[in-house]
Amino acid sequence: MxxxxxxxxxxxxxxxxxxxxxxxxxxxxxxxxxxxxxxxxxxxxxxxxxxxxxxxxxxxxxxxxxxxxxxxxxxxxxxxxxxxxxxxxxxxxxxxxxxxxxxxxxxxxxxxxxxxxxxxxxxxxxxxxxxxxxxxxxxxxxxxxxxxxxxxxxxxxxxxxxxxxxxxxxxxxxxxxxxxxxxxxxxxxxxxxxxxxxxxxxxxxxxxxxxxxxxxxxxxxxxxxxxxxxxxxxxxxxxxxxxxxxxxxxxxEGSEALMSGFLLADNKQQFDVHTVHHHKAADSNSNLDYKVILKDKACSSYTGLIRIEQDAPDCEAYQENRNLLLGNGVNSRSIPELEILNQEVSCSHGATMGPVDPEMIYYLNSRGIPTTDAERMIIEGFIEPTFNEIPEEPKELIRRLFFGKLEGEENGR
Amino acid sequence: MANSRNKNNDTGIADIGDNYAEKYGFHDPEEYFHKGAKGINHKVVEMISRMKKEPDWMREFRHKALDIFLSKPMPKWGNTDLLNAIDFSDIYYYIKPIEFQGNKWEDVPDSIKKTFDKLGIPEAERKFLAGVSAQYESEVVYHSVKEELKKQGVIFLDMDSGLREHPEIVKKYFGTIIPPADNKFAALNSAVWSGGSFIYVPEGVEVKIPLQAYFRINAENMGQFERTLIIADKGSRVHYIEGCTAPIYTTNSLHSAVVEVIALEGAYIRYSTVQNWSHNVYNLVTKRSVAHKNATIEWIDGNIGSKLSMKYPCIYLVGEGARGEILSIAFAGDGQHQDAGAKVIHSAPNTSSKITSKSISKGNGRASYRGLVKIYPQAVNSKVSVECDALLIDDASRSDTYPTMEVDANNVKVEHEARVSKVAEEQLFYLTSRGLSEDEAKLLIVNGFIEPFTKELPMEYAVELNRLIELEMETSVG
Known part of the structure; x- marks a missing residue:
């Protein structure tokens, strides 16, 4: 120009x-x-x-x-x-x-x-x-x-x-x-x-x-x-x-990056989430925990990258993406990615996808807990560790929005 | 009906070759090839098909595939720098056996000869592997195997003979699992394929010994564009072994095979392969299988050689209760990029699959795992587990993991896990404290790391593979 x-x-x-x-x-x-x-x-x-x-x-x-x-x-x-x-x-x-x-x-x-x-x-x-x-x-x-x-x-x-x-x-x-x-x-x-x-x-x-x-x-x-x-x-x-x-x-050098969160989708909502933890400096740690809960015909794709550069030795990086599939018409995609250019690392990722475990429901049923309550308990158990990453003040607001939406209130209002 | 004229005007290529001699002026196809023509066009495809005296449907299949190859762009993913460096006009697409034998032992690089020495490969086999001899003297062993197979009704031929002798089976299955339009390199293979294996196991037959590509005494089984088709009929079992652990030397820079594997109801197929192409070779291979009801398919896939490998053995679980397993290792040394992985597609209920991938990067080598798990809505109660382990040996090495999971059903179980690490300090410390040198300790750890793979190979291959890893490690830890 x-x-x-x-x-x-x-x-x-x-x-x-x-x-x-x-x-x-x-x-x-x-x-x-x-x-x-x-x-x-x-x-x-x-x-x-x-x-x-x-x-x-x-x-x-x-x-x-x-x-x-x-x-x-x-x-x-x-x-x-x-x-x-x-x-x-x-x-x-x-x-x-x-x-x-x-x-x-x-x-x-x-x-x-x-x-x-x-x-x-x-x-x-x-x-x-x-x-x-x-x-x-x-x-x-x-x-x-x-x-x-x-x-x-x-x-x-x-x-x-x-x-x-x-x-x-x-x-x-x-x-x-x-x-x-x-x-x-x-x-x-x-x-x-x-x-x-x-x-x-x-x-x-x-x-x-x-x-x-x-x-x-x-x-x-x-x-x-x-x-x-x-x-x-x-x-x-x-x-x-x-x-x-x-x-x-x-x-x-010597820094720590944490990322956590969730997406809760119902009806025909679509989410496409991409996360990056990029280690450019030595001796740094990162941890990522992303939960996905899908109802109805909701659609989610998650792509998460951990990249550790060649001049960033002694890094540790972890990544976890768990998907809870609650609806019959849901689509769930997960692509956890690693690009590791250095040997002095410890790095792993994991991803799971599945419904509420029927064995857990069975166990709770056998203890006299009805299926609806059992499901809710299992979902709470799934999401609660993620809530614990949030400071006290917004935690209650987020929890209220989450369970409000889970039970079908629009925008938790 | 392989010999009938199958004129299909819709394709627009129906009359290619009908007035071949007049049109192109080749009177002696052999002479044409003797001069050696590089590059690819319809003339070359026509020539290959005519020399092989193929039925019209195959000739048309090749021409159609070439059109697809020419119209498809290069993949935009993977190692695009290396892919775009391929000069398709600088490659021989068909070399007659006679020329294949024309290479001289003196021309084989010293590094390859040295490796043969260290692996203890017999003299005759060396020449075969180096591409200077088309024959590997195992006629005696092979003879008894052949008799046994014949009794059971098992067909085990090179693909060209398979097409000649069993056109009805070939026509029924050929290109059904990997159609030419699947990808650019599958299209290229479909246009110029030569050699490869053709196996048919009749209903209920169990093939006791592993079938090895070695046993086929044929100059073309080491081709650049092999085409393999394996069909296991209902309730049958077969184990096929391709390639070998010794390095295969070739002056051809592009190897692009297509392998189609079909397990009908209740059948079991295991396909084991260790590729060790010399480090100048692009290894761009499409391998795919289909498992019908209650069938099992296992890929045991090793990648040691080549400059760039892009290879993702794939299993389609299309019948209820089908099972698939892919176990792979990749070793990326200096200057190598092993872009390997696995794909499983679940499209029937109660199917299960397991992927285990191990990779080792040393020097400035790069090992990438690229995978796909796809579950269609009808594949209820399916289970998938994926595990990737990567070991980095040097500061300059690189490891990538690119798995993709697409789940469209909710009552399924999908698990994926990946780890990247270096050789553990504690293990090294322990072993060195027991009197091993650091190099020996590292080698032991690497061999332990790939043990789940080696233990699935027949013993002689496992031994060779361990020796090979030792060789590959020597330069790095020495």
Whole structure:
């Protein structure tokens, strides 16, 4: 691209989204070009084997390039942070952050999920409408979780969350997704970037409870420095068709990455989840536990990758994907993958698929427990260890949503 | 009806070769091949079929397959860098036995000769394995075997003779399990196949000794594009062994076999193979089997040689109560990529399968497990267990696991487990404290690691395989 067209394109973006620093226009133009010039993902590529990429397209995406109506900010998300007096903590909407914290954003925004990450991520980077920055400075311990309650608008939406955590800091973030009551078939494209510096301890909990007719595409990446511990939890409940690409990249030595969660799908819900634990540094550990519960004619595919680089010796990595098949018409796919380029490792994965074990039911029946109760007990036993990975505060909410949906209440309401 | 003219105008290739001589101007096909023609086109396919004096249906089958091969793109998965490096125009697709014997012992690389020495391969066999002699002198052994089989009504021939002598059986089953359109390399094989084994075991017959490709005294059984078809009729049992542990030297850079195995009701088939192609060979093979009601199929599959292997033995369990087992090892040394795996497809109730895969990567070798477990809705009460173990010997080695499980029924049980590790420190420590050198200890551990595989092989193969692993390990731990 020559300078004249680049400048011209920048001006177009500037006209539509005014008052942003110059660097972001350049980045948006590049991402837009990537989006428009790259073809739809090839179905032969394994991450798209079970999802039709055209499900996640927007109608007339160029219309999305505009500042999101400022008035609706207050309804879009609410952030709750209790009992913390540190003035250096920054929590603000992304447009303000771009204008006021330009240096910080220039350093982090798009560094984990950039404009060339993939076609849909490029669209997000070019045209994100609203988002949130959470910045936790060095040496800051926040005991109570920071909770974000999103209510995504009834129209298609592109959003971003950027979390930057300094050295020796500790924080828990609960990211709760719900839809506007009038939301019917909207498409949500969200990107979540987390950067955790050395010696930090970070928990990120994502609760997806969108309206049952919506479509969503979520990309999440965390980059972890040395001697840190990062846990992520994903609870997937809502949406008609949802695709997630979530993962942690361990950049510093001696760190630990944990990921756990579940998806509970009923009717004809479709989920396509891809997880990554990428070990780029020595002496790092990761553990992944993902549970899938399928009812009715629900459909799930799980693809999980552990990759250990050649210059990352002494790593341990484990991965488990268990699928509980409760409906007669369910489809369940599981592809746990390992790419190990180093011998100094200990690595394993396991996957199981099956219904509630009839032998267990039989045993409980013989103890006088009726089948319905027995089934519920076995499902509780299946999911409870996963709940125990969640900090106390959102745990009750997630448990309520889970059992509400299991018993057939829509969105647990 | 193999000899009748089977004109099928729908295919658009029906008249190919009808006025062959005039059209292409070849009067002496043998002369044409004597000059050696590289590359692939309909002329080459026509020539192969004519030289073999095949029935029309097979000739048309080949032409159709070639069209499929030419129209299919290269696979977009696996080691695409290596795959895309194949130059199809630089390959001989059919070499007459006479030329095959034209290679000279002096041309065989020293490394291969040395391996023969160390494995203790007899002189005559060496020349056969190195491709400088078409004959392996086992006529005496073979003779008594042949008599025995004949009495039982077992057919054991090379595929070309099978087509000539038993056209009705071949036509019924050939290409039914792996149709040419299955994949690009199956299409290529279907177009230019030559050699391979043809086995038919009649109803209720139990073949006591393993049938070995070795016993077939035929120049073409070492072909690049072998085609094997095994049919075990109701209630019969057979064990087939292909390949051998000694390295097979060939100047041909592409080996692309198709193996179709059919176990009818209650039959049992075991197919054992250890491939050890020299390290310049692409080994792109399609192996698939079908197990009918209460039938059992077992693949014992070893991959030691070649530059790139892509091989995923497959079992379709189509009859109620069918059972399948795949046991495989892969050894990826320097410069090698073993992309091996296993596939089981359950499409009938009460079927069960088990996959055990072991891989060893050393030097900068890369071993990948790529598998598929598919359960269709009607395959109720099915059970699958998959276990993958990988051992890494060097810092530069790589191991990948790409299993795929697709389950469309809910009352089934699927379990998958995989582990990757290096040679355990404690085991090394224990063995070295008992006076073994570190190299010896490592070798012992590696041999122990693949023991579940070797113990399934006939004794002489198991011994050779252990010696081979020893050789392969020497360069790394020495």
């Amino acid at each position: 020559n300078t004249i067209t680049l400048d011209k394109k920048k001006i177009e973006f500037r006209d539509k989204i005014p008052n942003e620093p110059e660097w972001i226009y350049g980045a948006r133009v590049k991402a837009w070009d990537y989006y428009t010039s790259s073809p739809l993902p090839d179905r032969a590529q394994h991450l798209w084997r079970y999802s039709d990429p055209s499900n996640f397209l927007f109608e007339k995406p160029e219309r999305l390039i505009k500042p999101f109506p400022q008035k609706s900010h207050s309804n879009l998300f609410r952030v709750k942070l209790e009992g913390e007096q540190n003035n250096n903590i920054i929590i603000k909407d992304l447009h303000s952050a771009v204008a006021e914290n330009s240096d910080l954003l220039n350093r982090y925004l798009g560094k984990a999920i950039g404009g060339d990450f993939g076609k849909f991520e490029a669209l997000n980077f070019a045209a994100w409408q609203e988002g949130l920055l959470i910045y936790i400075p060095d040496n800051t311990i926040i005991e109570r979780p920071i909770s974000i309650q999103w209510e995504f608008p009834k129209n298609d939406f592109l959003g971003r969350l950027l979390v930057v955590i300094g050295n020796n800091s500790k924080v828990t973030i609960v990211d709760n997704y719900s839809s506007h009551p009038n939301n019917k078939t909207a498409m949500l494209n969200n990107a979540v970037e987390l950067f955790a510096d050395d010696n930090s301890e970070v928990k990120y909990i994502n609760i997806q409870n969108l309206s049952m007719d919506s479509r969503s595409y979520l990309t999440q990446r965390a980059q972890v420095g040395a001697k840190s511990k990062l846990s992520t939890f994903f609870a997937l409940l809502g949406g008609k068709t949802s695709k997630l690409d979530i993962g942690t990249i361990i950049e510093g």
